[in-house]
Amino acid sequence: MDEILIIGAGVTGCFIARELSRYQVKVTVLDKENDVGNFSSMANSAIVHSGYDPEPGSLKAKLNVMGNAMYDQVCKELDVQFERIGSLTVAIYDEQLPLLADLVKRATLNGVPVKLLTPAEAKAMEPNLSDNVKGALWAPTAGVIDPFELCVHLMENAIDNGVTLKLNEEVVDIRSFGGIWEVRTKKNTYHAKYVINASGLQADHISGLVAPQTFKITPRKGEYFVIDYTQPALVKHTIFPLPSSLGKGILVSPTYGGNYIVGPSSTVIDDKEDLSTDKPTLDEIKKSASLMVKNIPFHKVIRVFSGLRATPSTHDFVIEEASPNFINVAGIESPGLASSPAIAKKVIEEFIAPKLKLFAKASFNPNVRPYHRFKKTSEEEWSKLIAQDRRYARMVCRCESVTEGEIRDMLARNCPPHTVKGVKKRSRAGFGRCQGGFCGPNVVAILADHYHIPLTEVPYDEPGTNIVKGATKEVGE
Ligand SMILES: Cc1cc2nc3c(=O)[nH]c(=O)nc-3n(C[C@H](O)[C@H](O)[C@H](O)COP(=O)(O)OP(=O)(O)OC[C@H]3O[C@@H](n4cnc5c(N)ncnc54)[C@H](O)[C@@H]3O)c2cc1C
Numbered sequence: 031m032d033e034i035l036i037i038g039a040g041v042t043g044c045f046i047a048r049e050l051s052r053y054q055v056k057v058t059v060l061d062k063e064n065d066v067g068n069f070s071s072m073a074n075s076a077i078v079h080s081g082y083d084p085e086p087g088s089l090k091a092k093l094n095v096m097g098n099a100m101y102d103q104v105c106k107e108l109d110v111q112f113e114r115i116g117s118l119t120v121a122i123y124d125e126q127l128p129l130l131a132d133l134v135k136r137a138t139l140n141g142v143p144v145k146l147l148t149p150a151e152a153k154a155m156e157p158n159l160s161d162n163v164k165g166a167l168w169a170p171t172a173g174v175i176d177p178f179e180l181c182v183h184l185m186e187n188a189i190d191n192g193v194t195l196k197l198n199e200e201v202v203d204i205r206s207f208g209g210i211w212e213v214r215t216k217k218n219t220y221h222a223k224y225v226i227n228a229s230g231l232q233a234d235h236i237s238g239l240v241a242p243q244t245f246k247i248t249p250r251k252g253e254y255f256v257i258d259y260t261q262p263a264l265v266k267h268t269i270f271p272l273p274s275s276l277g278k279g280i281l282v283s284p285t286y287g288g289n290y291i292v293g294p295s296s297t298v299i300d301d302k303e304d305l306s307t308d309k310p311t312l313d314e315i316k317k318s319a320s321l322m323v324k325n326i327p328f329h330k331v332i333r334v335f336s337g338l339r340a341t342p343s344t345h346d347f348v349i350e351e352a353s354p355n356f357i358n359v360a361g362i363e364s365p366g367l368a369s370s371p372a373i374a375k376k377v378i379e380e381f382i383a384p385k386l387k388l389f390a391k392a393s394f395n396p397n398v399r400p401y402h403r404f405k406k407t408s409e410e411e412w413s414k415l416i417a418q419d420r421r422y423a424r425m426v427c428r429c430e431s432v433t434e435g436e437i438r439d440m441l442a443r444n445c446p447p448h449t450v451k452g453v454k455k456r457s458r459a460g461f462g463r464c465q466g467g468f469c470g471p472n473v474v475a476i477l478a479d480h481y482h483i484p485l486t487e488v489p490y491d492e493p494g495t496n497i498v499k500g501a502t503k504e505v506g507e
Contacts, residue, residue: 031221032058032194033386035213037201037236038228039063040071041177042362044184045374046226051191053388058222059185059193060215062200064492065452066445067181070230071367072455073305073337074252075281075291076177079365080117080169082137082144083273089347091140094365096372098171104371107396108183110176111286117172117268118152120322121164129272133167144169156265158325172268176286177367178455186445187398191391195445201229204239204356211356224355224386226377231302231340233348233360241352247361250277250339252294253307253315256285258330258463264290269322277339277364280318282326287430287458292319292326294337307334332463339363349376357381402439405431426476427469429462434476441480448481450474451491474498 034050036043039061050057063069078101081094105112121130130146137144145168152166153159159166189195199215204225206212213220229236234247257264268283282292295311312334319326342348342361347369352358359377362370382388402415402422415422415435422435440446440456447453450460453473460466460473474497477488485498 031210031223032056033222034058034224034226034382035060035211035220035222036226036228037061037213038230038233039066039181039185039195039197040069040228040230041067041181041184041367041370042071042230042359042373043226043228044071044181044188045370046228046359046377047188047193047195048184048191049374049378050382051188051193052391052394054391055386055388057188057193058220059188059195060199060201060213060220061195061197062215064197064448064489065455066185066195066197067178067455070337070340070363071177071181073335074177074364074367075254075283075294076175076285076367077117077268077281077283078112078114078173078175079278079368080137080142080144080172081140081365081368082119082133082142082167082169083278084140084365085346086136086139089349090365090369093347093369093372093376095141096375097365097369098173100371101173101175101368105175105180108180108187108398109400110180110183112173112175113286114171114173115267115284116168116170117270118147118156118159119167119169119270119272120152120159121166121272122160122162122321124164126272127165130165130167133272137167137169142169143171156267156269156323158264158323159269160322160324162321174268174284174286175367180367182445182456183398186443187396189444190398191394201236204236206240206353209355224357224382226357226359227352228359228362230362231338233340233358237352237356237358237360240356244352245348245361246343248341248343249299249302249304250341250363251297251299251304251336252339253297253311253336254291254293254334255312255315255328255331256333256335257290257292257327258332259289260327260330264326265323271318271322280315282319282323287461289332292316296339298341299338302338305336305338307336332465347373349373349380351381355385399443402436404433404436426472427457427459427462429464429468430458430460432457432459432469434472437473437476438480441476448477449489449491449495450477450497453477470497
């Protein structure tokens with residue numbers, strides 16, 4: 031039996047698991063997907079927001095600012111790519127200037143350093159800002175992060191420190207017997223003293239299995255464009271419009287990987303699995319973004335995608351004990367990524383530590399084994415790697431410069447990819463201009479070889495999404 035069972039291996043569940051792995055407690059994480067970070071934590075703007083915008087005093091405000099401050103240390107320990115590039119929130123109409131001034135007050139209340147810039151100062155920082163810019167709010171602590179890497183490295187470190195991860199385990203029922211929770215998935219039954227519900231969009235349903243529903247989660251879709259690298263840079267900082275009741279608005283930002291993201295839209299929908307994109311929405315995104323930033327090279331779009339925000343009816347994060355020893359960590363919409371290190375600390379300090387004696391684990395190691403990245407390594411260092419393993423000389427993905435050695439190393443770790451998408455999320459092979467046209471077959475072959483399965487059994491993502499359907503010709507020995 032586990033002491034603590036976490037439902038959900040998105041960024042929230044991964045951070046909580048890693049934080050708990052510091053202590054002598056038995057922890058298991060269950061997720062219905064075949065990989066960690068496979069839902070909202072995968073499809074978002076990947077901004078570690080500074081925290082100037084949430085309602086002062088709200089959990090969102092407190093945890094965003096706390097979480098933001100924790101990221102340097104976390105990313106250093108876990109070898110996660112993170113850069114504090116700062117953000118500019120721009121006013122493009124005179125009527126918006128008072129709103130910009132209000133944001134300064136809000137930022138001050140939230141404890142976030144910001145500075146108001148004149149149009150000339152803003153344009154000096156970002157030459158592609160619209161000529162109509164009337165002023166901007168500079169927030170230097172905002173950053174961009176690799177959210178896939180974050181989830182994977184958090185879980186890898188948690189597993190290194192004793193946590194158990196069970197994927198493909200969809201929780202369908204939860205009951206309490208004599209103070210012990212019995213959690214049934216479609217395949218197995220688990221028992222634990224504490225359950226932490228970090229199931230994202232499903233958190234209202236999961237909570238409803240054990241207690242009367244006090245909140246509802248509504249999916250709110252955000253669609254995006256991904257734009258290829260440009261020279262000179264399109265923008266160097268994250269460019270936001272003024273926030274509204276619909277959220278932070280449509281941004282233009284470099285990503286941690288060096289290309290650009292434009293989006294997200296904000297559409298309330300019914301279906302918690304609907305990740306489609308549509309032309310009218312994408313056209314609206316183009317229009318809105320072009321009001322703030324000129325020369326956006328929409329002819330260089332390499333992908334469109336969407337993500338679903340888990341919007342709570344309470345308008346704030348729901349972090350509560352729904353039933354004795356059953357903790358909801360729900361409604362974690364934006365700025366959930368930025369807040370998640372602080373969410374994990376809060377859950378443990380306020381809900382677990384007062385009830386369960388937590389003894390520090392002497393063997394806890396906060397660091398993951400460093401990753402090798404061709405793109406970020408000197409020629410001399412890479413030559414040394416090649417001397418040890420020739421597979422570091424075989425370029426698998428030409429757009430993103432990823433070698434077979436890097437993918438083999440990821441497969442040898444304790445939270446390995448099982449799908450082409452899993453390799454893409456970890457290594458960036460398939461993220462570039464050709465979107466997997468060149469590297470796709472190589473990645474399928476590497477996965478087939480590693481797992482000793484036929485090429486036809488390697489899925490792109492969920493079961494049934496196999497790329498290789500069969501042989502087109504009979505090839506003799
Ligand atoms: C469009 C968009 C833009 C965003 N931009 C930002 C941003 O720039 N900065 C920021 O700070 N935040 C941003 N966010 C918010 C951020 O992405 C979320 O706050 C964060 O990813 C939430 O993580 P989570 O772990 O709570 O949820 P999820 O990542 O959704 O994880 C929940 C997990 O629970 C699992 N699960 C669900 N039901 C079950 C079940 N029955 N059994 C087992 N497992 C189950 C799911 O498979 C999933 O893996 C954005 C979100 C979106 C959608």
